[in-house]
Structure formats: structure tokens, C-alpha cells
Amino acid sequence: MISKATSVNKKNSLKYDYIFFIKDYFSLVKPKVMTLVVFTAFVGIFVAPVTIHPWIAFISIFCIALGSGAAGAFNMWYETDLDLKMIRTRKRVLPSAKIKKNEALGIAIFFSFISIYVMALTVSYYAAAFLAFSIFFYVVIYTIWLKPRTKYNIVIGGAAGAFPPAIGWLSVTGTLDTLPFLMFLIIFMWTPPHFWALSLYCLKDYKSAGFPMLPVVSGIKKTKEQIVIYSILMFLVTLLPFFLGYFGFVYLIISILLGLYFIFHSLKVYFDNKPENKSIKMFLYSIIYLYILFLGMIIDHLKLLN
Structure with missing residues (x-):
């Protein structure tokens, strides 16, 4: 009887460990930010004055979401040490060492490549180029260059979060x-x-x-x-x-x-x-x-x- 109860407890423990494992890796892509990005991109697609193919719309949203997640993971990887100094962010998965930094970097690179490649292969090279630029802008221009250097970091860097509806529009119309x-x-x-x-x-x-x-x-x-x-x-x-x-x-x-x-x-x-x-x-x-x-x-x- 005790052996059976112990077995059940182990199964429950493994189940919860698995859930937290998924949750930790999902948090790496900043899902709250991604949700807003996806929604504004969807609106950009929806209001476009063209007949929208559902498959193209789905792939566009998927790639934009993946690109947003990649940018978020890059950001968390780069700012790990700084996040550790802030009460608001010190419990994130990288400062709390739940995920290794090199894993986060690998995920960010992989997601970036997949999002851009699939967008280029399935939707258009223009949309893929715009998506690549938006990731570059958020990671290099905002996170690495502007954010630690100027008080106007968010004024200029805000462009990174403003690109999704334009990318969505471009993905279904081919023009801006x-x-x-x-x-x-x-x-x-x-x-x-x-x-x-x-x-x-x-x-x-x-x-x-x-x-x-x-x-x-x-x-x-x-x-x-x-x-x-x-x-x-x-x-x-x-x-x-x-x-x-x-x-x-x-x-x-x-x-x-x-x-x-x-x-x-x-x-x-x-x-x-x-x-x-x-x-x-x-x-x-x-x-x-x-x-x-x-x-x-x-x-x-x-x-x-x-």
C-alpha cells in the first residue's frame, strides 16, 4: 500500500516537474509581450484591403510570434546579470538559473532562423526581411545599444514593438x-x-x-x-x-x-x-x-x- 502511494506521488511529482519545465522555457519568450505583438500583427493582416488566404495569415502570425519570442529570449539572455539586480526581474528563469544562458541563446538563434526562413519560404522575401530587421532592431539597436546608454532609449527603441502590424500587412499585401x-x-x-x-x-x-x-x-x-x-x-x-x-x-x-x-x-x-x-x-x-x-x-x- 505504501509502495503504491509512493509510486503515485512520484508520478505526480514528475507531472508537475514537466509542467514547470514547459512553463520555464515558455517564459523565456516573454509570452505576455508576444500576445500583444501577435494581436496587433493580426489586426494589420485583418484590415488589409485584400482577400486573405487563411494559410498565409496563419504562417505570418506564427512567424511573427516566433520572431517576437526570439527577440525576447535574446533580451533576457543579454540582460541576465542586470535582471538579477532588479526585484521585478530577478525571479526570471535566467537570473534564477532555471535555464542556462547558452541554452537561452541557442533558442533565440534557432527561433530567429526558423521565423525568418519560414516567412521567406512561405510568405515573401520582403516580409521576411522586415521581420529580420525588427528582430535586429530590438536586440541590437534597443537592447544592446540604446537601453544602457540613453534616457531616450524607449522613445527610439519603441519602434521595435511597433513593427508587427506593418509586417502583418506586408505579408498579405506585398506592399506598405x-x-x-x-x-x-x-x-x-x-x-x-x-x-x-x-x-x-x-x-x-x-x-x-x-x-x-x-x-x-x-x-x-x-x-x-x-x-x-x-x-x-x-x-x-x-x-x-x-x-x-x-x-x-x-x-x-x-x-x-x-x-x-x-x-x-x-x-x-x-x-x-x-x-x-x-x-x-x-x-x-x-x-x-x-x-x-x-x-x-x-x-x-x-x-x-x-
Whole structure:
């Protein structure tokens, strides 16, 4: 009887070990970031003015997701020692030594190669080249060059996260147009206030790691000012797809309501004496904001089709 119970316990233990093993390796590709990347890329595909082949759309999304995961793994590999200094990141799989650094690098290289190769073979060389550039931009331009060197790292580096809808559009149309550029521009303008809100909340962490984030270098007051300015600019940019005729009133109403509430959050951060209390709420809202805004594009596009 005891032997049987021990056997069952061992099986359960192996089962949980296997689950955690999968979970650890999956976390290496930053799944939360990947989800947003995949969704915005999907929207770029969905609103494209062409007949979309399901297989091409699926492969495009798969390759973009894999490329995003590769970039995330590269980032975690490169910043392992710095992540160890930050409370927010020290429990990640590389700082906590759950996965070896050389394994992470191998996974990042493999995923990069597969994503670019499959995109080139199945979809188009142009889309594959754009995907390769986006991985290069995030890893080399942002992670290695900008992030440890300048307080404007996220302003320029934000382009890396803004490429997916344009890549998605390019993968099904073969060309780029004004709308994918506007989608890129929306995410590009969204990124600074999104990350500056997080950097206010994690200010001590960024100081400990030595990252020259805006609040570390220029102070909290300057950062709060920039959050408000970029929030207003982003709001104005989100109106352009309507005024240029790409979306209708459904999108306009959604973008106005979401944008005004985004600005409201930025003002709450600005006027709060302890901005870390409000900044984390703004950071979390900004994620929901982008999902709903891009969902609004899908809803409006479906309405226009009818």
C-alpha cells in the first residue's frame, strides 16, 4: 500500500516537474509581450484591403510570434546579470538559473532562423526581411545599444514593438501603405508613456541595475511631464485613421473614449505626489487600451465591409 502511494506521488511529482519545465522555457519568450505583438500583427493582416488566404495569415502570425519570442529570449539572455539586480526581474528563469544562458541563446538563434526562413519560404522575401530587421532592431539597436546608454532609449527603441502590424500587412499585401504606417505610429507614440509609467513604479529597480531610464536621469517631474505630453500626442495620432478615411465613426468613438481616459490617467500621475501609486494603474490600463483600440479597428472594418 505504501509502495503504491509512493509510486503515485512520484508520478505526480514528475507531472508537475514537466509542467514547470514547459512553463520555464515558455517564459523565456516573454509570452505576455508576444500576445500583444501577435494581436496587433493580426489586426494589420485583418484590415488589409485584400482577400486573405487563411494559410498565409496563419504562417505570418506564427512567424511573427516566433520572431517576437526570439527577440525576447535574446533580451533576457543579454540582460541576465542586470535582471538579477532588479526585484521585478530577478525571479526570471535566467537570473534564477532555471535555464542556462547558452541554452537561452541557442533558442533565440534557432527561433530567429526558423521565423525568418519560414516567412521567406512561405510568405515573401520582403516580409521576411522586415521581420529580420525588427528582430535586429530590438536586440541590437534597443537592447544592446540604446537601453544602457540613453534616457531616450524607449522613445527610439519603441519602434521595435511597433513593427508587427506593418509586417502583418506586408505579408498579405506585398506592399506598405499609409494605414500600416499609422498603426506603427500609434504604437510608437504609445510606448514611451507606457514604459515611463512602469519606470516610475520600478524606479529603485532601474537605479539598482544602472539603466538610464528617464526618471533616473532627468527626475520624476520631467518624466511626468513627458508622460502627459506623449499621451496627448498619441491621442491625436489615434484620430488620424478616421480623418484620413481608413476607419469610420465606430473607431472614432472608441479612440476618443479610450484616449481621453488615457490622458486622465497621465494627469493623475502628474498631480500625484507619489506617482508610483498611480503609475502602475496607468501602466496596466495602457495595455488594455492598446488591445481595445486595435479591436476597435477590427470592429469598424467589419462594419465597413457590411
